[in-house]
Amino acid sequence: MNKNIVSSDGCLESERTTGDVSVKLFAGVAELAGVKELRVSVKRFTVSEVRYALGTQFPKVASLLSRSAIAVDGRYATDDEVLCSDSEIAVIPPVSGG
């Protein structure tokens, strides 16, 4: 019904329900999951749903994931942030540069 309604953040309303998103993984998270990029199924297009889906799919990652930030489209995001199906999502485990 809402298929072609575009919200203020540019996402189609139809994209707010179940679907897939692409997620980039780095460092220890990628090592534990065994992949650097994957698609995950989410029930709602939010950052917290991505966290839940990743934790369910990769139980070994859950602990490090809980200490990780999530970036969306090249900036740090909050857990309640709404995603688009083509958002660039990245899991950022505790950083250790320098």
Next chain:
Amino acid sequence: MLQVDLTDDPIDVSLVLSRVASERAGANVLFTGTTRQETDGLRTDWLEYDAYEPLARKELVRLHEQAVVRFQIIKCSIVHRLGKVSVGEVSVAVAVAAIHRAEAFASASWLMERIKADVPVWKRQVNESEAFWVHPEKSDTLTRSSGKCSREPFDELS
């Protein structure tokens, strides 16, 4: 010439320092971080650095801009190495030019604290018997993501 950079090549520290040259400056600070041979009793043969480059570059630019405003410095330059960095090699270089030494030292120290907390770069510690990614227990990257204010080390120093 880029004032911030991520590179797979060895860092030319003289070049980084030359990027902040200014006739207004009375103080120039160059900090370099190098791969040390031993950490917490564990031997390191080399470090491997990875980054989420689009966000890492954006964060470096943000820190560069904040440092200039916050400390009233004249110029700064930040370069972080990626890939394999052997013992003794430079992994990060920060150069600052300021009118006086107090703000030059303070801003270089603040920049290193923020780089280690905010910039999505990770090191993997490697020796002949093991290799592991370093993920500090105490990290404020997550608090940034949760929308809380991040710690500001300079506030504690000042």
